Amino acid sequence: MQKAAWSKNVFPILFGIFLIVFLGVKEYMRIPDGAMHLSFLSIGQGDSTFIQTPRGAEIIIDGGTDLSPLEEIGSRFSFFQRDIDLLVLSHPHLDHLAAFPEMFKRYNVKRMLLARTAYDAPRYQAVLELLKAEGADVIFAKPGETIMVEKDVFLDVLWPKPDFEMSNVNDASVALRLRYKNHSALFAGDMEEAAEQHILALGPSLRADVLKVPHHGGRTSSSIDFLMAVAPELAVISVGNDNSYGHPHAEVLQRYSDLKIPVWRTDLQGTMELTWK
Ligand SMILES: [Zn+2]
Structure with a gap:
């Protein structure tokens, strides 16, 4: 009888210890590991990239076409992590911002980078309202400026020019180059050829190891x-x-193939994860 009572008591204790150790190890594995992690999330027809810096800052570029980025991002966040250090909105189309309202609810957004865009869509306006209520620092994109995220991690702002005559909101996409040591990645939202040519004319170096292909591989980018x-x-x-939309367009894929640039597609290959050491 005594033995049965003992095992009845000890099992929950052992299970509790196991759970604490398991969760502890799981959390420990997530502690910043001194490397840069980029995850190009497979979230359907939209954009969302999650970046974890070597010192543990979290950057999100765009918020997808529905709530699916939240699941992907949540699985990469530590249990205790409630801050998004920098949220970037490339431009106000719904396939880039759908999960933002929920992100404002779940997390503390410290800074947000976006373009000054007069665009009247209700879902975009709702994001601007939430941003105001959040009290985050707002940075309006200005080409030529560099945001220092932490030691060795920089974001060069390449576009849009504030006085750019915008007839197409895609062309007012925020373009950024992320740099860490000798690594780099270029993000260009949904910009199309007109903006690409304007950036080239501005003359900054666009060279990057990784290109997040503009406008989902559309024909006009x-x-x-x-x-x-x-x-x-x-x-x-x-x-x-x-x-x-027929994205990515066959002509565009051919261009990448002609230039011998390997292409990763989230529809075929899923989320792309890169680690820079
Ligand atoms: Zn888009």
Whole structure:
């Protein structure tokens, strides 16, 4: 009888200890590991990239077309992590911001980078309202400026020019180059050829190891001059399965193939994770 009572008591204690150790090890594994982690999330026909810096800052570029980025991001956050250090909105289209309202609810957004865009869509306006209520520092994109995220981690702002005559909101996408030591990645939102040519004319170096392909591989982006200036070793296309836009366009894929730039597609290959040491 005594033995049965003992095992009845000890089992929950052992289980509790096991659980604490298991969760502790799991959390320990997430502690910043001194490397830069980039995750180009597979979230359907939209964009969302999650970046964890060597010292543990969390950067999110765009918020997808529905709530699916939250699941991907949540699985990469530590249990105790409640801060998003920098949230970037490339431009106000819904396939780039759908999860933002929920992110404001779940996390403490410290800084947000976006373009000054007069765009009247209700979901975009709602994000601006939430941003105001959040009290985050707001940075409006200005080409030529560099944001220092932490030691050795920089974001060069390349676009849009504040006085740019915008007839197409895609062309007012925030373009950024992330740099860490000798690594780099270029993010260009949904910009199309007009903006690509304007950036080239502005003259900053666009060279980057990784190009997040503009506008989901649409036909009117990824112009040859632009690709040659970036000269990436890898191109990543965030695109949904069987999407109604026909992204990525066959001509664009051919351009990458002609320039011998390998292409990763989130619709075919899923989330792309890169680690820079
Ligand atoms: Zn888009």
